[in-house]
Structure formats: C-alpha cells, structure tokens
Amino acid sequence: MSDVNARIDAEVKNNDVVLFMKGTPQFPMCGFSGQVVQILGYIGVPYKGVNVLEDQEIREGIKAYSNWPTIPQLYVKGEFVGGCDITREMFQAGELQALFEEKGISVKQAS
Template identity: 75%
Template sequence: MAEPIHAFIDNEVKSNDVVLFMKGTPDFPMCGFSGQVVQILNHLGVPYKGINVLENDQLRDGIKTYTNWPTIPQLYVKGEFVGGCDIVREMFQQGELQSHMSGAGVPVKTSV
C-alpha cells in the first residue's frame, strides 16, 4: 500500500464481513445516498460496520483512490468492493444484493 490510509482501509475491508464507507454514521447519515444504503442494509438485517469519512479528510480522499471509485458511499462485502448507492440500490431491487450477501456467507433476513 502506497499510503497509510490505504493500509487502514485495507484492514477494515478485510477484517469486517460488511463495511460501508459513508458520510455520517448508520444512526445519523449525513447524505441521502449514504442514508439509502443504510436503509437497504438495515432492511436486510445485515450486520455491518459503518465508517464515517467526514471525520477524516485523508480517509475521505483515500477511499476514492483505494477503489478508483469517485463517490461515497462505498459498500464492501467480504473484502470485495460491491459499489456505490446506485449499484447497491439496483442490486437490492433485483434481488442480487441478497443473493450476493448470502453467497458470501453473510446472514440476510428473509422477506416477510
């Protein structure tokens, strides 16, 4: 890793099954896109770690260069970058996110 912040990100992504790099926290999202992904993950009952990029400018910039993805939020499952809000929302609507989570061994609440 070229930068210490990338080492931090890499460690978080690899040591947590599901990680959401977001603006704000899961309890208090600071942007609509982060809020949408939080709602989806909460709806699925997926245990995840939310990391607030607004607390650290290095982290905010570093996450974008880590994946070469320009926007936040960014969702990772089992060390793999899944996507941002639009991709996560589309996958959820088509049932692909639930399959992806289950396939990766992440428990997902069944639909009621």
C-alpha cells in the same frame, strides 16, 4: 502502501461488510449514504459504518483505493460492491441479498 491505504485495507479485510459513508449508520449525513443504510437495515445485515467526514485522509483515500469517485462505498468480504445506485439496483433485483448469502452472510427473509 500508504498509511491511509493500510487503514482502509484493514477495515475492508477485518469486517465482513463495511460501508464507507458520510455520517454514521444512526445519523447518515447525506441522502445516498442514508439509502444504503436503509437497504442494509431492511435486509438485516450487520455492518461497520466508517464515517468519512471524520477523517479527510480516509475520505480521499477510499476513492483511490476503489478507483470509484463517490461515497458511499459498500464492501462485502473484501470485495467492492459499489455506491448507492449499484447497491439499490442490486437490492431491487434481489442480487444484493444473493451476494450476501453467497458470501455466507445471513440476511433477514422478507415476510
């Protein structure tokens, strides 16, 4: 396993929810990353944001790691969930919230 793969693997395995994104959760640098940040914020799930713009190795490495060509990429309990479109569709269908609950991650209940 290459050094960058080991670093990505550590992030994915050591954090319940990880979002590889452009920018930070406070300052997303692309609309797609921003949408996923909004969804995670709305359902109240704590997560770690990894800014791929700060590290070219991670930016390229994450695409090979997941075999997924685009960023953002969401991981839950070590499992690749998807990018912006998949995350949004799962959220709208209630599947994302169910996934978090199934994995033992509490979500904020909609009022």
